[in-house]
Amino acid sequence: RKEVEQDPGPFNVPEGATVAFNCTYSNSASQSFFWYRQDCRKEPKLLMSVYSSGNEDGRFTAQLNRASQYISLLIRDSKLSDSATYLCVVLRGDTDKLIFGTGTRLQVFP
């Protein structure tokens, strides 16, 4: 079993829709969590850091559920420009090591 798991998608949604992705992690020593966005054949870019139960940034909301060991990313009012792969990243507290998920692909259509 992978330490960080994501549904690869693709999630195909129309403009204006709300879409949510989940990411599960297996190591309870995980202490910090991040969502990165990666456009096709480009570098990943930090979207949000999730240090406590969750946080919101405009149309994006990240939530953390430590009991069930998952984090989620909710995107409201999807735009065409949101089309990308979203990487879930977990920082393990015991090793100070970052573990990357394989990503969830989102395609927003007109």
Added chain:
Amino acid sequence: DGGITQSPKYLFRKEGQNVTLSCEQNLNHDAMYWYRQDPGQGLRLIYYSQIVNDFQKGDIAEGYSVSREKKESFPLTVTSAQKNPTAFYLCASSAPHRVGELFFGEGSRLTVL
């Protein structure tokens, strides 16, 4: 503008040749990293450096070498010992106590023929 510059963006090499990928940053970050990305896999850590003149192996260091002679620079050499070198290579840096908040370069896409 501050950032990380990787070069070259695309590189083709024959089997058995060593290649060196450049990574330069002007963010004044102490920590720098090299990752490899393959289709369908998460990023995997090759080497990292927390400070000048010091670096540690990551999860997949075999067949790679690095140096950190200057704070700004962290070049990666892909040696002929690396069995599957064709990949997308990403250099990153982070500020102190911000290990999870990485700034990435645009990447170098290496194809070995």
